[in-house]
Amino acid sequence: MTFCCGLDYVVILGYFRWAWKRCTYVGSYDSATWPPATPDEFDPVPRVCRLILAVYEPDLRHPEFPPSGGYRLNPDWLVKRVNYDHTLGHAPPYIIYVDRDHREIVLAIRGLNLAKESDYELLLDNRLGMQMFDGGYVHHGLLKSATWLLNEESETLKGLWVENGSNYDIVFAGHSLGSGVASLMAVIAANHGDELGGVPRSKVRCYAVAPARCMSLNLAVKYADVVHSIILQDDFLPRTPTPLEDIFKSIFCLPCLLHVVCLRDTFIPDGRKLRDPRRLFAPGRMYHIVERKFCRCGRYPPEVRTAIPVDGRFEHIVLSCNATSDHAIIWIEREAEKALQRMRESSAETVTTAPNIPKFERLRTIEKEHKDALERAVSLDIPHAVKSLDKENPDSNPQDEESQPSQQEKSADVALDDKARPHDARTNWDEVIKKLMKRDESGKPLLERETNDPM
Numbered sequence: 001m002t003f004c005c006g007l008d009y010v011v012i013l014g015y016f017r018w019a020w021k022r023c024t025y026v027g028s029y030d031s032a033t034w035p036p037a038t039p040d041e042f043d044p045v046p047r048v049c050r051l052i053l054a055v056y057e058p059d060l061r062h063p064e065f066p067p068s069g070g071y072r073l074n075p076d077w078l079v080k081r082v083n084y085d086h087t088l089g090h091a092p093p094y095i096i097y098v099d100r101d102h103r104e105i106v107l108a109i110r111g112l113n114l115a116k117e118s119d120y121e122l123l124l125d126n127r128l129g130m131q132m133f134d135g136g137y138v139h140h141g142l143l144k145s146a147t148w149l150l151n152e153e154s155e156t157l158k159g160l161w162v163e164n165g166s167n168y169d170i171v172f173a174g175h176s177l178g179s180g181v182a183s184l185m186a187v188i189a190a191n192h193g194d195e196l197g198g199v200p201r202s203k204v205r206c207y208a209v210a211p212a213r214c215m216s217l218n219l220a221v222k223y224a225d226v227v228h229s230i231i232l233q234d235d236f237l238p239r240t241p242t243p244l245e246d247i248f249k250s251i252f253c254l255p256c257l258l259h260v261v262c263l264r265d266t267f268i269p270d271g272r273k274l275r276d277p278r279r280l281f282a283p284g285r286m287y288h289i290v291e292r293k294f295c296r297c298g299r300y301p302p303e304v305r306t307a308i309p310v311d312g313r314f315e316h317i318v319l320s321c322n323a324t325s326d327h328a329i330i331w332i333e334r335e336a337e338k339a340l341q342r343m344r345e346s347s348a349e350t351v352t353t354a355p356n357i358p359k360f361e362r363l364r365t366i367e368k369e370h371k372d373a374l375e376r377a378v379s380l381d382i383p384h385a386v387k388s389l390d391k392e393n394p395d396s397n398p399q400d401e402e403s404q405p406s407q408q409e410k411s412a413d414v415a416l417d418d419k420a421r422p423h424d425a426r427t428n429w430d431e432v433i434k435k436l437m438k439r440d441e442s443g444k445p446l447l448e449r450e451t452n453d454p455m
Contacts, residue, residue, distance in 0.1 A: 024294065027234040027318045027326075031288040034305035038362055039343040042287065042304055045230055046340055047072075047099075048108070048173045048207040049333035055081075055095050055110040067333055073097065080156065089118030090148040092178050098160060098168075105160050106171045107153065107185070109178030111210070111329060119177055129278035134187070134436045135384040136216035137278050139180055143433075146184035150429040158197040170199050172206040175329045176237065179208035183215065183227050183283045188429070190226045191436060195427045201226065206284070210327045211238050213280040217310070218385045220281045221377045224308045224370050225389075227284025232335055233292055234320040235327045238282035274311060277383035281313055285370075289335050292322070302339040308373035311380060 050071050057063045060075040080096040087093065094109040113119050125141030133143065161168060170189060174182030186206030193199035204226055211229040220227075231238050286309060291302040325331055377385035 023319055025316055025318060026292070026294045027239075027288075027320070028290045028293065030312065030314055030316065031286070031290065031305040031307065034286075034288065034307040034309075037287055037304040037306040037343070039340060039347055040359055040362065041306070041366070042336075042340055042343065044102070044104075044171075044205075045207060045209075045228075045287065046333060046337040047102070048106070048171070049175075049209060049230075049329060049336055051095070051097060051106055051108040052110060052173055052175045052178070052209060052329055053333060054097075055093055055108055067330065069337070074100075079160065080153075084113075084116065084118070089116075089121065091122075091145045091181060092119060092174075094149070094178070096153065096156060096160075098164070100164075103164075103167070104169045104171045105157060105164070106173060107149075107157065107182070109149075109172075109174035109182050111174070111176030111178050123177065132437060133215075134191070134219060135386075136219040137280065138184060138216070138219070139212070139214045139280060142177075142180040142212070142214050143184050145181045146188060147429050147433055149181065149185060150188060151426075154196060154427055154429065158195075161197050161199060166197065167203075169203050169205055170196065172204075173209070174207075175209040175332075176212060176327065179210060179229075180212035180214035182206050183208050183211070186226050187215070187219070187223050188433060188436070190223065192432050195429075195432060208283055209329060209332055210235050211282040211284075213238065213240075213282055215280060215283050216277055216383075217274065217279065217281050217313070218277070218377060218382050220283045220313070221308060221310060221373050221382075222386060222389070223283065224285045224373060225366075228287060229282050229284050230287045230289070230332065230336065231282070231314070232289045232326040232332045234318040234323045236317070236323040237327055239314045239317050274380055274382055284308075286314070289332070289339055291335055299335075301342055302335045304336075304339045304343070308369055310373055310376045310382070 050067060050073065053067055054060060054071055054073060057065070057071075060071060060073060060078060063071060077098045077100060078095060079098055081093075082095070083093045092110050092113070094107060097106045097108065098104075099106060112123075122141045122145055125144065126139050129137060131138050131140035131143055157170060161170065172182040172186045172189070174180070183206050186204055189196060189199065190201045190204045193201060193204060206227040208227060208229045210231065215223075229238065286307060288305045289302050290305060291299045293300060320326075371388065374385070374387055374389075378387050
């Protein structure tokens with residue numbers, strides 16, 4: 001009897017300990033050990049957020065809901081605006097904008113529309129392990145949407161890139177649902193830039209704001225030099241390990257879902273989660289905007305931390321009343337702008353003759369962080385992880401640009417190809433993406449390997 005009573009006390013104490021740790025876990029703990037971001041690398045983020053907000057405006061010359069300080073865009077540089085009537089449910093609305101001040105061609109995609117059934121169908125078009133891609137797994141519905149967008153707009157992007165001297169950056173940006181589509185578009189473009197007029201991998205970037213979990217861990221680390229995820233404090237979407245399709249199936253029983261997820265995360269070992277190749281994660285390098293502290297009221301001056309995490313990659317749900325508000329693009333733009341201004345002020349105060357972290361040194365640090373993350377993924381036995389980009393795709397490594405033809409030679413080759421090619425010829429991105437559908441860790445397509453297997 002005494003033994004049973006003692007066992008009950010142990011169980012009760014253990015439960016209260018778990019509940020205390022779960023309820024007191026705040027979003028800032030995830031990035032507590034990360035180094036701070038620099039103003040140069042974080043500078044595009046507020047600008048990209050404003051471009052995503054511009055998708056919601058029917059007329060940029062007479063905006064209805066401009067952010068603080070306005071959009072700061074030139075309406076004459078807006079190339080194309082596409083709404084639901086034109087996408088027919090294949091993708092969220094988007095705009096194409098040529099930023100001549102920053103030498104960027106931007107395709108910005110809006111987030112989930114709660115009133116559109118087609119957006120829900122896009123999210124629900126997936127099952128665990130349904131879509132293999134480039135030696136990993138991706139969200140099937142988001143990949144289909146990315147493919148449709150490339151079929152629709154690749155010629156436009158290619159034409160703009162060639163018209164502007166073939167030296168602008170191609171930037172894909174999206175919020176929430178659009179972030180997953182933009183991330184997969186960037187991954188495809190990084191592998192097949194030749195179909196966009198010869199765009200090198202170093203010229204392709206993606207900013208996933210409030211990112212959706214859209215790719216497996218090996219791909220999230222592998223493309224950390226291309227994709228950048230921006231997360232505000234306690235945002236729920238990049239944190240929940242529950243697949244997107246299960247979230248929206250259970251949206252009307254959210255407390256039950258949270259309880260089940262919390263229990264599952266507690267009793268499933270981290271190693272088992274990491275070694276599941278089908279599990280999807282938020283993509284690329286992380287930028288975490290932190291503005292609240294434990295047991296403190298109100299918001300504090302935001303700070304931005306950055307890293308390429310492998311284990312502990314936003315795997316904890318935060319029980320916070322701000323989990324949904326931190327997902328809003330309006331709040332992310334506002335806090336990102338505050339954080340950037342604060343970084344600039346602090347750097348201006350400390351820098352008198354030369355910056356403490358020269359830009360070249362920071363670029364070398366970013367490359368080293370990416371290499372360390374790739375090696376860390378291999379050491380943790382992440383399925384299909386690669387030690388370096390050289391083994392997987394040497395042509396796409398920015399460090400190999402010296403051995404590649406010069407930019408002028410590439411532009412000339414592209415011009416010759418365009419003249420020799422029929423005017424109505426268009427790239428079929430469905431065929432292009434099939435090359436990446438079933439690639440194993442050695443970089444060789446699985447279908448080809450199985451065909452050549454003598455067994």
